[in-house]
Every structure is written in structure tokens, then in C-alpha cells.
Amino acid sequence: MAQKINKLYEDAVASGLLPGVSVIAGDKDGNVLYSKSLGKASLKDSRDDAFTPSTVCALASMSKLMTSVAVLQCxxxxxxxxxxxxxxxxxxxxxxxxxxxxxxxxxxxxxxxxxxxxxxxxxxxxxxxxxxxxxxxxxxxxxxxxxxxxxxxxxxxxxxxxxxxxxxxxxxxxxxxxxxxxxxxxxxxGTNLEAFMQTHIWTPLGIQDDVSFYPKTKPTMRDRMADISTLSEQGEPPAVDAPTFDILFGGTDCLGGGGVFASAEAYYAFISAVFRRDPKLLTPASYDELFRPQLNEAAEQAFNDYFARSPMHTQFLALGIPHTVRKTWSFAGMVCLDAQEGRFKKGTTFWAGVPSVKWFMDHEAGICGTALCQILPPMHPAVIALHEEFQRGVYEMVESK
Known part of the structure; x- marks a missing residue:
């Protein structure tokens, strides 16, 4: 199964669909079940460094989970x-x-x-x-x-x-x-979110040198940052460098909804800790609150209707999950109330971000994972489909044991 996932991403890099990617998945005991990094961190002529687990990426909306944890800590x-x-x-x-x-x-x-x-x-x-x-x-x-x-x-x-x-x-x-x-x-x-997360999330997990709202100001991160690339307007490869794209659109605040940068290994360490309910971050009661569906019946229906509101809503939010799978929202992210055959069990939590980055936590199957790349157009369906196959592969590894 690992070889199958390898080939999917190798073909994506070879075709120019992805300049580079790093994916990691593990279990509830903290064991890494699958890890692979491929391609380049940048398509700029001046750079030729590989995309590795320590390559720093914009997380975009995957920042939201960290902010929810910070709020619950407060x-x-x-x-x-x-x-x-x-x-x-x-x-x-x-x-x-x-x-x-x-x-x-x-x-x-x-x-x-x-x-x-x-x-x-x-x-x-x-x-x-x-x-x-x-x-x-x-x-x-x-x-x-x-x-x-x-x-x-x-x-x-x-x-x-x-x-x-x-x-x-x-x-x-x-x-x-x-x-x-x-x-x-x-x-x-009385402090900014960078300092708060540094003290209460990143340092306790030992990832303080690999995650920040301000990576360009940190010598330990600046030279490891991936550059954003883009496919054609039709979403076709090969990807090219996107030198004028600013993922923060001029933002200088600590944007808890989309401003964190991290390496794949650092973000995986974070989601693995949350998935395992590590007491370094939250109490058992706070983890219960983090993962608990928060929407009442009317809001839940509105959420499910929201995915079909426009093609953009479907592309940005649905993560390739069929409309027939009932969904709701927790402080952690989207919760699938139904299973999807061969991919995840009911109660699985997901979220993602603009440069086609994604994480998942399948609480019942006992697996979590994240996939980091830096590619536009946002939430590109072909790339999200690759990450789906990554999740399916890891799910099959565990289910076939």
C-alpha cells in the first residue's frame, strides 16, 4: 500500500501537478505509519532545494485548529x-x-x-x-x-x-x-498570539523552531520556506512559480484563521498530540469540547446545504467527500457523521487550507495524517484527490491488519 501511495505522488511530481509535497500519517500510540516527501520546495530558478519534512509551508486555514486549542487553553x-x-x-x-x-x-x-x-x-x-x-x-x-x-x-x-x-x-x-x-x-x-502559542503549544511539543506566524523573521525557518507555485488558469500542469502571490494578502497581525507557517513534521507533531489528547495541551474535558459537534439542527442543515451553494463552496470545503455523507462542525474542524467506504469511519474530523493542504483525524480507525504542499489554484481538486488516496491508503494499512 505504501508503494501505491508513493507512485501517486511520484507521478504527480513528474507531471508537474505538484512541485513538491510532504505527507505523514500515524496512529493513536504516536507511531508513524507512513511518511513521504518528494519534489522541490520551489520552482524559482535561484533555488534547487528538495521538499522535505522540515520544509516550511503556509498552513492557511489549518491554522484554525491551533487557534481553537489556544482559546480552550485560555x-x-x-x-x-x-x-x-x-x-x-x-x-x-x-x-x-x-x-x-x-x-x-x-x-x-x-x-x-x-x-x-x-x-x-x-x-x-x-x-x-x-x-x-x-x-x-x-x-x-x-x-x-x-x-x-x-x-x-x-x-x-x-x-x-x-x-x-x-x-x-x-x-x-x-x-x-x-x-x-x-x-x-x-x-x-496581554500578549500576541505568536508568543502565546510559543509558550503554551509549540514549546511544550518541541516544535518552537519549526512553526511561526512570522517565519521570514526567524533564521531557523526563513531559508526552509517553500515558495507558492501555480497551475494554469484551467488548473493544468505543469506548475510554475507564483512570485506575486501573497498568502496573507498584506497581513501583519497573527491571523489565527490562516496565518501560521510550519513544517510537515512540526504540524504532524501538533495534530498527533491533539489526536492522542496529549495532556501537555489540554485537559480531557477540553478535548471533549474541542471535538464535540457544536451546531444545532438548523445550523447543521445550513452547513450541509453550504457545500452545494456554488462550485467554489464545493471545491474549497467539501474535500472530495460526497454530499450524502452528513457533516457538522466542531471547534477542531468538520466532522463527518457518516463513514465513507474505504476512506474513513464515522466521526472523522477534517480540515484543510488554500494551498491544497489538509489534515484528518479518524478517531475510530485510530489514524491521523497531514499533507503539505504549496500549490494554486486553491484547494485544487486533482491535488485534494491525491490526498484522499493517501488517506485511503493509510486506512487500508490499518484495516487490513
Missing amino acids: VEQGKLDLDQDVRPMLPEMGKYGIITAFDDDRNEATFKPDATPITLRMLLSHTSGHEYDWFNPLLGKWRASRGEVPWSGPTVEHKSALPLVFPPGTDFAYGAGHDWASKVVEVAT
Whole structure:
């Protein structure tokens, strides 16, 4: 089975679909079951270094799991409460109210005031009313009417001080809840998220030299960073270097929803620790909260409907998992309430990120894994399909024993 996974990724690198990739999977005892790194860290003419388990990659939305852990650590420390209203801590958040329509002739939006409490529970479960502006046509028009580019600028406020798209707590939309939650952590602790995670997550796991929001400022990481590459506009290989693409779109804050950089071995050490419920990070009760589905019946239905809202929603969020598999959301990520034959058992947790990176935790089968590469277009279906075969291969290894 390992040889089969090897060949899939070898063929992908040979075809130019992937410049480089690093994948690691292991079991509940911390044993590595499969690990493979292939290709190059960059397609720049000036570089020829291999893509290895220590190559540093942008994690994009795989950062969200780390932020959820940090929030729960603050709850354990008594500095935060999951159900407190955090609006007073973040005056910019939700200040526009709820966007209800956009008048194209007048080039202006209409809003409805809203002062509903917004809690950390809502922020971490995407029920706060926030949606990424590049996902929502109304928000896109509102941005354009102001001469602004979606999700751009240095701070969380620049990127995510947006009109809400529904009253908090009533629906599901994928958005910047974790970025706002990271600001709550910073206000509550008096330190930035980099320093907090360094102390409470990265150093306890021994990965402090391999993960950061600011890898270019760290001599131990700077020279190991992979460069982003892109396929053609049609998503066809061969990949070429993407020199002008900024994964942070000008961001300088610690963006808890998408700003972490790490090597595959460091990120695997993190997800393996979370998967094994390592007491270095959280208490048993906090792990229960991390993995527990958070959506009520209406929000869960909205989440399942969300995948089919547009081809982009399907590509960015579904991870190749059929619509027939019922899904919900936990603070850790997406939870599949049904099994998928030959791939995972029910209760498996997933998430992923823009440069076609992904992780999974199959609690019942006892396996977890991550796949890191740095390729555009975002969440490219052919690359996500490769990562699916990686997961299937590891699943088969365990199930055939």
C-alpha cells in the first residue's frame, strides 16, 4: 500500500501537478505509519532545494485548529469563557450590523442594526454571522463600493471588520471567526498570539523552531520556506512559480484563521498530540469540547446545504467527500457523521487550507495524517484527490491488519 501511495505522488511530481509535497500519517500510540516527501520546495530558478519534512509551508486555514486549542487553553486558565459576549473586547467586530441587500444602481448596501452577543463558541463554530468576503457576493459588492479589495490589509480589523450576513447564532457561514478569536486571546492575555502559542503549544511539543506566524523573521525557518507555485488558469500542469502571490494578502497581525507557517513534521507533531489528547495541551474535558459537534439542527442543515451553494463552496470545503455523507462542525474542524467506504469511519474530523493542504483525524480507525504542499489554484481538486488516496491508503494499512 505504501508503494501505491508513493507512485501517486511520484507521478504527480513528474507531471508537474505538484512541485513538491510532504505527507505523514500515524496512529493513536504516536507511531508513524507512513511518511513521504518528494519534489522541490520551489520552482524559482535561484533555488534547487528538495521538499522535505522540515520544509516550511503556509498552513492557511489549518491554522484554525491551533487557534481553537489556544482559546480552550485560555478558558482553562480562567481568562475567557466560551459563552461570554466578546463584542466589548473587539469594538470593530460587527459594527456595521447585518447586510441585507445591495443596490447596484446606487452602488450602496443596506444594513440592519444588530447587537446580538457574539461569543467565542459562535466564532469557533462559524455561527457568528461572519463570512469571508470573497465567498459572499453581497460582501464583495460592498467591498468594491468602498474601493477595497476582499480580505486585504495588515490587521484583522482591515480584513474582517465586515457587515454580518445573519444574526449571530442563527445560521452557518465560513468566515473569519478564528481571526477574531485570536484577537480575543490577545486582549485577554496581554500578549500576541505568536508568543502565546510559543509558550503554551509549540514549546511544550518541541516544535518552537519549526512553526511561526512570522517565519521570514526567524533564521531557523526563513531559508526552509517553500515558495507558492501555480497551475494554469484551467488548473493544468505543469506548475510554475507564483512570485506575486501573497498568502496573507498584506497581513501583519497573527491571523489565527490562516496565518501560521510550519513544517510537515512540526504540524504532524501538533495534530498527533491533539489526536492522542496529549495532556501537555489540554485537559480531557477540553478535548471533549474541542471535538464535540457544536451546531444545532438548523445550523447543521445550513452547513450541509453550504457545500452545494456554488462550485467554489464545493471545491474549497467539501474535500472530495460526497454530499450524502452528513457533516457538522466542531471547534477542531468538520466532522463527518457518516463513514465513507474505504476512506474513513464515522466521526472523522477534517480540515484543510488554500494551498491544497489538509489534515484528518479518524478517531475510530485510530489514524491521523497531514499533507503539505504549496500549490494554486486553491484547494485544487486533482491535488485534494491525491490526498484522499493517501488517506485511503493509510486506512487500508490499518484495516487490513
